[in-house]
Amino acid sequence: MSKYGEKFDKALTRTLKINRGLRIAMIVVFSFLLSVTATYGMAALILLGPGDGGPGVILLMVALVFLAILLIFIFRPGLRPYEKVINRTIDICRYTEGKEASDKLKKDLDQKLWDKDREGILNITDHYYVLCEELKAKHAATPNPAVIENEGKGEFDGWLIQQIGWALLGLLVSCITFGICFPIAYVWLVKWNYKHTLYDGKRLSFDGRASQIFGKWIIWILLTIVTIGIFALFIPKKLLNWKVSHLHLAGEMPFLGALFRGNAIVYLLVIVSTTILNVITFTLMRPFCTTWKNRYIQNRLVIDGRQMTFDGKVHQMIGRNLLWFLLTIVTLGIYLLFIPIRMKKWVAKHTHIKEGYYQIKVI
DSSP states (O other), rough: TTTTTTHHHHHHHHHHSOHHHHHHHHHHHHHHHHHHHHEEEEEEEEHHHHTTHHHHHHHHHHHHHHHHHHHHHHHHHTTTHHHHHHHHHHHHHHHHHHHHHHHHHHHHHHHHHHHOOOOHHHHHHHHHHHHHHHHHHHHHHSSGGBBBBBGGGGEOOOOHHHHHHHHHHHHHHHHHHTTTTTHHHHHHHHHHHHTTTTTTTEEEEEOOOOHHHHHHHHHHHHHHTTTTTTTGGGHHHHHHHHHTTTEEESSSHHHHHHHHSHHHHHHHHHHHHHHHHHHHTTTOOOOOOOHHHHHHTTTTTEEETEEEEEEOOHHHHHHHHHHHHHHHHHHGGGGGGGGHHHHHHHHHEEEEEEEEOOOOOOO
């Protein structure tokens, strides 16, 4: 049995039974039909106009159906456990042996899948599974001090002018494209934010791309429409989980994975309730709301297999909040612009990395 357990054994068996040639042919056919129907539908809408664009709308709906079928066919749940293990195996190889070796390993695994070499695939995945466990033990015993900045303390070193610039640029792009390019603006802001964040002296980085979230964003919107808005309740967590999955800590092992372990509904309630409390109390409850929200979120973050913990207290924020309030009055509201940066600094200072590794389920 595989070291990943019975679930991977079953997934491998299912994957080996698939006729790959037929699968590739069907993907090509579906892609062609999708492109043709989408192009013709858009042309019909443009030429006929919104009033007489019925045929074009129908064709666009057909295109979306084909897209849904394509997505189900490629990413159906039965194949995902296999793909997750293979991707993790390649990531471990890339980390330990370099990109050239990982590319070669990927081709080797593809060939073994084509040849239906079950034992060969199991031997490779088991080998890198054992290597991963050895790396975790070694890394925990001998941490790398070269990646530590700011004397091992949390910090946010971004500038206000940078935040304003990125925010305005993102807003401009989103408005010009009527929200279609919101994922691009979102990735810009997230990348800048984490580039300037340190937890216990370890700088964070973000490797997510707009192209990765764009498709998800469209699907989430469609699901929200289909479910009459119900699916929208789950979007905040899905967005946060995607963001966290692309976060990394300097000197850590990215292939160990990252996730947000919170409940989707509870997370939404925390965000909504803290926002409402802040508004109705004119920010008087900000110390409580900020501490509560960040304690809930940060304590449930796992980045590169390392669990975060938050030790900020309400009383620490009370004095700061009073000082910020006075500075806002003295500066006729100008200091309000600096408060988000001050908040980021406080959160980073009180977010810490727990010892050891959190075992994220691969499948």
